[in-house]
Amino acid sequence: MDFGGGDEIRFERLGRAGVVTLTRPQALNAVTHRMIKALGKALRSWERDEGVDVVVVKAEGRAFSAGGDILHIYEAGRAGNPPVEFFADEYRLNAYIARFKKPYVALIDGIVMGGGVGISFHGSHRVMTENAQFAMPEVGIGFFPDVGASHLLPDLGGSFGMYLALTGNRIRYGDALWSGLATHTIKAEDQASFLDRLALTGDPESVLRGFFVSAKRETDRPILEAISRHFAQPSLPDLIDSLDRAGNDEFATGTLATIRTRSPTSLRVAWRQISAGQTLSMDDCMRMEFRILNRMLAGHDFYEGIRAAIIDKGSKPQWRPAAIDAVSEADVEAYFAPLGDRELEL
Template identity: 60%
Template structure:
């Protein structure tokens, strides 16, 4: 089936299923505009196709999808042509996946970050193996957890989404399952058989129940209770004070969190805090419009290209943020990221 995307993505009809396979393993299946447009066309067509009762998304290589191709984003920004269209199309795809009426089963057998989260975590079934590694690390490159992060992170219990968004913490299948990010955990060796049975038309819930594993959680209950207490604040300043106090009291999670936040872009941290708190009160489409507002301001900012430079281009790991500290930020400068767009809002 040819919806476009060239050799970066493959579409197949297999029995009862439409199967999407990401085929950029050397690039960790990072999303390109061509892949996003092709997926949008496929989902629109398959939604209307009564012969297909479900969609399966999988990937080649050691990553499900490590995010968008941020090197391309960097070069576009440097050339004075920020890739607004890429993000607009990506956000529209995220919103379409969230309202897709058929079961959408993502088989996550490796790294899933950023844009990879956007094409998996809004579907009905998020299946992770022992090889899965989840993160939303955007604050570390001067960005924010987009692709619907304001919607799903804000809805994780125990302020877990705020913790992941502000720290960029990496988690495995056990924590993802307990936290509600994954719906099922299975063994990597069973994926081919799972795909076969899904394509044969077996009930997705029964198929996944048959192969379900119960991995140990990587984070203990005491740490999760600390996360719930420390990250459920109405003001970022109060959250940071609480973390400082907890660090002085010897709570390891506070030490780790403060170290991560201290390395991140101060602007990104402040915007992300407001974004996740606000997202809890919005539906998915409203979240995507809010994120598009933030995105446009991030593309015109100093920190986003600087963060990509330090992490991906020069790889010196030494971004120079502006402003350099949270203390230098004003409420007005943060609020500006959320202001209505003069040129019009994202159309979904």
């Protein structure tokens, strides 16, 4: 089936299932504009198709999707043509997946980050194997946790979502299951059988009952309690002060060291974004994120972060401002200001 994705994304009808496969394994299935548009077309077609009971999204290779194609974004932005329309279409797709009327099963066997999260974790069933790893590492490249993270992360108990947003740390499938990010976990070796059964029945709930294997949480209770205590502080400076006052506590020391490597602007924006998302609908979260995005693409830290991570691999980014207390409330407020006639239309 051809929805315009070329060799980057494949669409098939297998029995009662519409199956999407990301086919850029050499690029860790980084999401492109072409893939976004093709997936949107497929979903609209399959939502109307009475022969399709369930949609499955999976990927080739060792990663589900390591995010968006940030090198392309960097080059376009540096050339004075930041790809705002790519993000607009991506955010519209994220919002559409969240309200998709049929079961939407993301089968995640490998790394899932950034843009990969946007096309998987807003669906009804997030199924992870023991090979899966989840992260939203954007603050480490001067960006912010987008693709609906402001809707997804606040729902996690014990301030775990704020912890993931501000550190960018990776978690495995057990933490994802117990935090609520994943809805089910299965064995990697069972994926083909799971897909065959799903194609036959079109009923993910009944099929998952036969394949579900519970995963233990990887993060132990004392660390979860520390996350809840520190990341529930009423402001970002209070959070940093809380970690700092913990003294020689290994978790607090390591977490504070991680946070201090992140973009101060990104941290301040992410703090407010995740806090605000607690009371916003998915659509309103996407509108908020689009406002932030436009300011990030016009700023300094995003391009500096990609330069340090991708262009001059391993170099230290020079953030502007370089300290959290140098980012004013007015600076943060500007990221959330209305865009006038450029607001995201959903």
